[in-house]
Amino acid sequence: MAAITRLVKRTHSLSSVARGFSSHAPPLKERNVQWVFLGCPGVGKGTYASRLCNLLGVPHIATGDLVRHELASNGPLSSQLSEIVNQGKLVSDEIIISLLSKRLADGEAKGESGFILDGFPRTIKQAEILEGVTEIDLVVNLKLQEEALLAKCLGRRICNQCGGNFNVASISVKGKNGHPGMVMAPLLPPAHCMSNLITRADDTEAVVKERLRIYDEKSQPVEEFYRSRGKLLEFDLPGGIPESWPKLLQALNLDDYEEKQSAAA
Numbered sequence: 001m002a003a004i005t006r007l008v009k010r011t012h013s014l015s016s017v018a019r020g021f022s023s024h025a026p027p028l029k030e031r032n033v034q035w036v037f038l039g040c041p042g043v044g045k046g047t048y049a050s051r052l053c054n055l056l057g058v059p060h061i062a063t064g065d066l067v068r069h070e071l072a073s074n075g076p077l078s079s080q081l082s083e084i085v086n087q088g089k090l091v092s093d094e095i096i097i098s099l100l101s102k103r104l105a106d107g108e109a110k111g112e113s114g115f116i117l118d119g120f121p122r123t124i125k126q127a128e129i130l131e132g133v134t135e136i137d138l139v140v141n142l143k144l145q146e147e148a149l150l151a152k153c154l155g156r157r158i159c160n161q162c163g164g165n166f167n168v169a170s171i172s173v174k175g176k177n178g179h180p181g182m183v184m185a186p187l188l189p190p191a192h193c194m195s196n197l198i199t200r201a202d203d204t205e206a207v208v209k210e211r212l213r214i215y216d217e218k219s220q221p222v223e224e225f226y227r228s229r230g231k232l233l234e235f236d237l238p239g240g241i242p243e244s245w246p247k248l249l250q251a252l253n254l255d256d257y258e259e260k261q262s263a264a265a
């Protein structure tokens with residue numbers, strides 16, 4: 001705790017996060033969900049978190065997107081950030097908290113309520129800071145067999161016009177050690193995006209391997225942090241989106257919710 005207090009004193013980060021989050025969060029029934037998505041690079045946190053956000057009407061806040069946005073802005077942090085991100089390392093807690101607190105404060109000014117955080121917290125220190133300022137209702141830990149993770153990262157493509165996320169990898173993992181095999185079809189872009197596809201600079205084999213190593217070292221302990229608080233929902237992805245999405249909704253008790261939403265639409 002002292003270390004966090006020091007971090008906070010040095011960066012004033014706690015007060016700025018607290019400004020971003022409502023410090024006196026209303027009881028759960030009166031506010032939207034405050035969830036966290038954990039999982040290795042390539043697991044699909046962004047895909048499932050953003051689908052759930054559309055369903056639940058809460059913002060999808062991905063710290064990786066905040067970092068990429070800052071990088072693209074060519075602001076004072078850009079060159080420092082590009083070096084860190086392109087080596088697959090983690091950005092400092094200080095920088096990430098300042099980006100996140102600004103995003104939360106901007107959202108609050110626009111009347112946003114609730115969130116799904118994707119890619120945060122990634123260290124125990126970040127988890128402790130978050131715990132100090134707001135209540136997290138649920139932490140979803142997405143899991144996928146390791147063999148599929150690298151292929152999924154290498155297959156990722158983004159349309160530089162519409163911002164859509166796609167995946168050109170066709171993945172087939174053989175069953176072993178009691179795990180069933182799985183097939184994941186590519187998520188191909190529509191024809192008009194084809195010529196606009198780009199690959200993230202940090203989705204090269206060497207950098208993805210380093211990100212996976214850093215996940216094991218720094219982020220896996222965050223799973224235990226939430227497990228010990230009874231907040232962790234483990235979810236083994238059974239395949240691609242068509243197989244996984246309905247099962248994830250079931251696991252979250254939202255299968256009815258989706259039907260009601262589409263009936264109301």
Ligand SMILES: Nc1ncnc2c1ncn2[C@@H]1O[C@H](COP(=O)(O)OP(=O)(O)O)[C@@H](O)[C@H]1O
Nearest residue numbers: 041042063064067085089090091096119120122
């Ligand atoms: N919470 C965080 N703490 C530190 N660095 C972060 C955090 N979130 C994102 N980053 C930085 O942004 C990069 C991209 O993040 P992200 O898009 O979440 O990638 P991934 O596919 O590895 O989950 C990370 O490799 C890291 O450098």
